Amino acid sequence: MEIVLYLFAIVFVLLLVGLLYTLIKDFKEIIRSLINMSKPQLFHPRTWVFTPIWLIGYVLDNFFGFEILDKYDEKSDGLERYPSTKKMELDFETGDKYIISKTSQDKLESYIKDYLDIFCNGNLAFENFQLINRNIIIMKCPKRITFFEFNLLTQHICYETKDSWGIFNSKKLSYYSYSDDKTVHNIIGRTNDGQKFSIYTLYNLDRDRFLNINQDLSVKNFNWTLINNSLKHLV
Incomplete structure (x- = not known):
């Protein structure tokens, strides 16, 4: 007993x-x-x-500035795009694109392969993705990936693993992004100078390559050291 x-x-x-x-x-x-x-x-x-x-x-x-309150009605059908105060263009072709995910290497590779099979029709090859960190998984995307493909990939990875981000880095601009869990077709994020933005994935993103700036968005913080420390080893 x-x-x-x-x-x-x-x-x-x-x-x-x-x-x-x-x-x-x-x-x-x-x-x-x-x-x-x-x-x-x-x-x-x-x-x-x-x-x-x-x-x-x-x-x-x-x-x-604690960003506690939800700025948008959660009864929304999730299909609405967020309003914006201006559109920020970006040099997407010249920048580097990364996917960061708090998952295993095998799972992330599986997610990317699934994405390529379902959405890309042979436009991208898995062999062109480069693993650059194994502690927290960081995958560098091919240079030729389009703005539309990158955001759709970010959305797909976030759906599989919540703690995931799409990272863009160029000489002019850096930002992190992730799939908004309050809507269906929005990517949200923040630039390196603190500007919050959304990307509406139902737009023609191969034509409309810009960030919709909106400082009222509720955006999670991101620890930039997760990727900065890894990139130093590549320089």
Whole structure:
């Protein structure tokens, strides 16, 4: 009987440790979700009780730049493109393009091969993708990949592994991007000088190669050292 109680205690402690780890790891997202759920709605008086929680998020978001509040209605059908204040053109052909993913090398290679088989019709070859880091998987895309193909690939990889990004780097501009989880056809990201943008994948991206700038977008932060340290070894 004592052994059973001892094993039960061990299991309980392990579960508690796992819960604490999850809370610490995803603390910001948990708080963010709680605050957004507390947004008052005019015709639902029950939501007014939680208004103070939402107001705290509003202050943190608008005065301290915490990017907590969702800027767009989650009841959207997910097909709408985001508005923009200007369009930023980019020298896509001259820049380098990378895919970064917190997954295994085998899985990322499998995702890329699936993408090539389904979407590319032989325009790109897997042999032209170059693995440049194995700790966090970084794959350099072929120089000939088009703006449309790169964004579709980014979207595909993000669908398979959430912690994934498409990276563009040229002498004039660098940015990171990922598939927006609130809509179906938007890539969102941020340039190296802090400008937030979206890319609407239903556009003719082979013709319209630009970033739709919108500082109201809610964009996750990205640790540039993930790729900068790897690129130093290639110079």
